[in-house]
Amino acid sequence: MSISTPGSTNTTTTTSTTGTSSTSSSSNGMGINENQFLQMLMTELQNQNPMDPNSSDPMTFVTELAQFTSVEQETDTAQNTSTLATGQTTASAVSLIGDTVNYTDPTTGNTDTGTVQSVEITSSGPTLTINGTSGIDPSTVTEVS
Numbered sequence: 264m265s266i267s268t269p270g271s272t273n274t275t276t277t278t279s280t281t282g283t284s285s286t287s288s289s290s291n292g293m294g295i296n297e298n299q300f301l302q303m304l305m306t307e308l309q310n311q312n313p314m315d316p317n318s319s320d321p322m323t324f325v326t327e328l329a330q331f332t333s334v335e336q337e338t339d340t341a342q343n344t345s346t347l348a349t350g351q352t353t354a355s356a357v358s359l360i361g362d363t364v365n366y367t368d369p370t371t372g373n374t375d376t377g378t379v380q381s382v383e384i385t386s387s388g389p390t391l392t393i394n395g396t397s398g399i400d401p402s403t404v405t406e407v408s
Contacts, residue, residue: 297338304331349388356382356389356401365406366391369399 295303308327359379368375377394391399 297334301331301334304334352401353382353384353389356391359391359401359404359407363408364393364404365408366393366399367403367405368396369403370396374405 304327308331360382361379363376363378365374365376367373375394377396379391379393380395381392381397383390383392383397389401390397391401391404393399
């Protein structure tokens with residue numbers, strides 16, 4: 264099996280047990296993505312016989328299984344971290360309700376002061392309503408008093 268180095272745009276995979284090869288294109292500069300890696304690994308694992316390995320290293324099957332488990336755990340960790348960060352951002356925004364804040368007004372671009380009246384949770388994250396102006400990104404808040 265060969266995997267392209269970062270910065271290349273094509274990846275060629277050859278599975279020796281079946282003699283087939285496939286080429287996939289990736290434009291992110293990272294070679295292959297997680298799903299492509301997992302598909303390649305699953306194909307290789309499905310074509311191996313752990314009781315009769317075809318390579319000179321009998322531990323290849325166990326090593327590849329460990330790689331699969333590692334990728335799965337890293338994916339779970341990334342998803343959990345993302346969920347935690349979203350929850351933290353929402354909690355921080357909600358904690359501003361009733362506080363007086365300095366913020367950058369999205370309509371004028373000027374610094375303004377007002378009281379946070381409510382928080383709306385949208386698909387892109389929380390937004391604040393300050394002095395009747397809604398849709399204010401919490402990241403524009405520069406001071407809380």
